[in-house]
Amino acid sequence: MKYDPHRESCAKRELKGLLRPLVSIFRENAFRLKRSLLGKNVEALLVNTEQGLFLVGPEDRGVGGVLIENGKYGEDEIERIVSLTDEKSSVLIVGSHIGALAIPIASHPVEEAARREVAVSVRASRDV
DSSP states (O other), X not given: OOOOHHHHHHHXXXXXXHHHHHXXXXXXXXXXHHHXXXXXXXXXXXXXXXXXXXXXXXXXXXXXXXXXXXXXXXXXXXXHHHHTOOTTOEEEEESOTTTTTHHHHHTOBSSSSSBOOOEEEEEOOTTO
């Protein structure tokens, strides 16, 4: 049988179409699998990232999931905030969740020899 690139690309698209629902089901249920592997008594995972140590809930598929997978979170936001502040600045972060932005901002260096002392007020509110 002669090689047909069009036929191959059609087969790849068809295979992707068949796999898409399975990948979706796996992603939706991965946190349950993680919970069953870790055990019912595990409340948090200690994640050592480029931005510091964070306690992340095993079911956290948002910020915590990004920290687990990538080892960092919100680099663009952190750089934007840091560029707008100096060593005398105070930063108020509302609804900080686990501090994935607050911790790196507070520890961002002003210059190589010194560390920034930025007062970071964190107000964790479930109403926000």
